[in-house]
Amino acid sequence: MVLCLCFSNFFFFFFCSMEYQVIPVKRFDEVIEHLRQNFFADEPLNKAVNLCKRGEGHKYLEEHSLKTLEANLSVMAVSDANEIAGVVLNGILRPGDLQAAKKKLQTKDDEKYRKIFQLLYDHNLQTDIFEYFKIDKAFDMSILSVDEKFRGKGIAKHLVENSESLAKKHGFKLLKADATGVFSQKIFKSAGFEVLHEQYYNKYVDNDNEIILPVESPHIKLQLLYKRLD
């Protein structure tokens, strides 16, 4: 009986001990490698245009990720073997940032990348969140990624909760996230986020009525979600 208990405690510890930390500069390279192995290949919009193969790097996605990491507001889940099990990359969004980013997008020589970010920027620009929520900055949760090996353990949910605490600590009044797939949409909703607007992928078409981003099921729409903090 006692032995049994010890065993189950041991396994509980073994499988459930995950530490959540703000990502330090010295682990940025490891985070990029994690994204190459997971998010870059798995994210529904990347997948729809075949942006990169698993393990492959991507110049613009990596630039974008590093720039976000440099705000020092991103959070990682670290296993007891010190592996990165999951990350959420959080940045600061200020008035005019999206307009500037959209303009800069035209200079990027990668049509697939431009297609993805054109949708994301245009979708975000439908509402001036700074005016709408009376804020001067938003905590922007731009990438949520969990290693395949560690999925189904509630890590994404904990990453979002830890980010919320961090945002509060830094005085943010609004969390925002663009969720491109059903899994992240479910997680943000269960964390108390609300949908500001959404775009069905099969209604996002060009002049010839062709679907621009043929996203695979079960993902059907892009959602812009937010959560007010006070």
Ligand SMILES: *[C@@H]1O[C@H](CO)[C@@H](O)[C@H](O)[C@H]1NC(C)=O
């Ligand atoms: C992030 O942390 C690094 C290392 O501590 C520091 O050099 C850098 O200035 C910080 N960046 C911001 C935006 O605070």
